[in-house]
Amino acid sequence: MAFFSIQDIAVKGIATAVPSNIVSNWDYDLLTESEKKLLVKTTGVEQRRMALPGMTTSDLCFEAGEKLLKDLDWKKEEIDILIFVSQSADYYLPATSIILQDRLGLPKSCMAFDIGLGCSGYVYGLSVIAGMLKATGLKKGLLMVGDISTVTCSKKDKSTYPLFGDAGTVTALEFEENAQPIQFDLSSDGSGKDAIIIPHGGIRNLASPESFVKEQIAPGIVRSKMELALNGLDVFNFSIKEVPSSLKEFLERTETTPHSYDYFVMHQANKLMNETIRKKMGFPPEKVPYSISKYGNTSSASIPLTIVSELSRKLENSEKKLLLAGFGVGLSWGAVSLNLKNVVCPEILEL
Amino acid sequence: MTNIEGFISTLETEFDELDPGTLRPETKFTDLDEWSSMHSLIIIALIDTEYGVTITGEDLMSISNVEGLYNIVKSRQTH
Numbered sequence A: 001m002a003f004f005s006i007q008d009i010a011v012k013g014i015a016t017a018v019p020s021n022i023v024s025n026w027d028y029d030l031l032t033e034s035e036k037k038l039l040v041k042t043t044g045v046e047q048r049r050m051a052l053p054g055m056t057t058s059d060l061c062f063e064a065g066e067k068l069l070k071d072l073d074w075k076k077e078e079i080d081i082l083i084f085v086s087q088s089a090d091y092y093l094p095a096t097s098i099i100l101q102d103r104l105g106l107p108k109s110c111m112a113f114d115i116g117l118g119c120s121g122y123v124y125g126l127s128v129i130a131g132m133l134k135a136t137g138l139k140k141g142l143l144m145v146g147d148i149s150t151v152t153c154s155k156k157d158k159s160t161y162p163l164f165g166d167a168g169t170v171t172a173l174e175f176e177e178n179a180q181p182i183q184f185d186l187s188s189d190g191s192g193k194d195a196i197i198i199p200h201g202g203i204r205n206l207a208s209p210e211s212f213v214k215e216q217i218a219p220g221i222v223r224s225k226m227e228l229a230l231n232g233l234d235v236f237n238f239s240i241k242e243v244p245s246s247l248k249e250f251l252e253r254t255e256t257t258p259h260s261y262d263y264f265v266m267h268q269a270n271k272l273m274n275e276t277i278r279k280k281m282g283f284p285p286e287k288v289p290y291s292i293s294k295y296g297n298t299s300s301a302s303i304p305l306t307i308v309s310e311l312s313r314k315l316e317n318s319e320k321k322l323l324l325a326g327f328g329v330g331l332s333w334g335a336v337s338l339n340l341k342n343v344v345c346p347e348i349l350e351l
Numbered sequence B: 001m002t003n004i005e006g007f008i009s010t011l012e013t014e015f016d017e018l019d020p021g022t023l024r025p026e027t028k029f030t031d032l033d034e035w036s037s038m039h040s041l042i043i044i045a046l047i048d049t050e051y052g053v054t055i056t057g058e059d060l061m062s063i064s065n066v067e068g069l070y071n072i073v074k075s076r077q078t079h
Helices: A035-044 A059-072 A096-103 A121-136 A190-195 A230-251 A269-281 A299-315 B004-014 B037-051 B058-063 B066-078
Strands: A002-006 A008-019 A023-025 A047-049 A079-085 A111-115 A140-147 A167-175 A182-188 A215-218 A222-223 A263-266 A317-328 A332-341
Touching: A002 A121, A008 A059, A008 A121, A008 A299, A008 A332, A023 A079, A035 A230, A035 A269, A059 A096, A059 A140, A059 A215, A079 A096, A079 B037, A096 A111, A096 A222, A111 A121, A111 A299, A121 A140, A121 A299, A121 A332, A140 A299, A167 A299, A182 A230, A190 B004, A230 A269, A230 A332, A230 B037, A230 B058, A263 A269, A263 A299, A263 B004, A269 A317, A269 A332, A269 B037, A299 A317, B004 B037, B004 B066, B037 B066
Parallel strands: A079 A111, A079 A140, A263 A317
Antiparallel strands: A002 A182, A008 A167, A023 A047, A140 A167, A182 A332, A215 A222, A317 A332
């Protein structure tokens, strides 16, 4: 069990940028009026932000990063480490984090690398950057997390298209002696790799003309092998079974209960799924914020986006204890318990 | 576990676009006009929270009607 605790590292700020282009699921022609109502009721997604062609995840992370560094009054030459967590990189290679190092004007002494994770990516990313800062004595780091998922969803696939939105985030962390420990529990189950997958375009199935052929999978589901395939029922069952059982074990190990936390922020996957998890965990609704109705499922960005969108005022000049849970593609999931003290959360940027 | 009438009324409450009395033990879910894949998620969530039983996508494919679902839930609950 990958359960561990990291001392002396504090989160100092979280910022988010989203595309200004709003797409409403009430305008999705593939569904009848009653199907739209049912979709919104079940998934919780009313509208989403969709990047226009040419905009990348790193564009969103870059703007969020510039804003956060300014608001924190951090000097660029002080940044020792930059990690970019995403499944929508700018290029096949080089790594997007390295491009961001240059674009942000960070020094060449800054180490930069990518991590390829989705729904669990924020929790995993926090563990890697906090672990690096603690182990190395480096002082300041930026964790850039986000995805542009809408470009890889087929507009004619009602099982994916209405769900996803785009967002980029940045979280600033710093070595700070005696900061409250951050506790993690991370898991993976690759036997569920097919549940959420873009089958072609990697090395296993190189992109070929066949990869771009649109196939009818079922009524209302037409997509190519370069587009996202989602087995909603499998993901749903995994999430309402595995996630609460892991989280309950996490609460036992950390000797905490839902009362110990001010907020429980979940990856924004699907309202019905998340509400099922919330009820099983015994968290009251007021402790569990949602941004899914406004932004959809924003993959790796959903946890920091929800914190900024729903909690930023409540986090100002105070200390709050949060439980965060990311789960999905991989399959991969993880939980983290952390305190946010006087954290800087600029308003969401729209690009 | 409640009897099948209670089970049906729980289902009907959750499918709030269904008129009471629409579901009967022999009703096939896929024959309902309103049926969509979203209802599978609603059924899975409901049965998990109400009865503590896991229903998979394959279960839903294999059952023919409301009674079939009721029987699966009942058999798994007693184990």
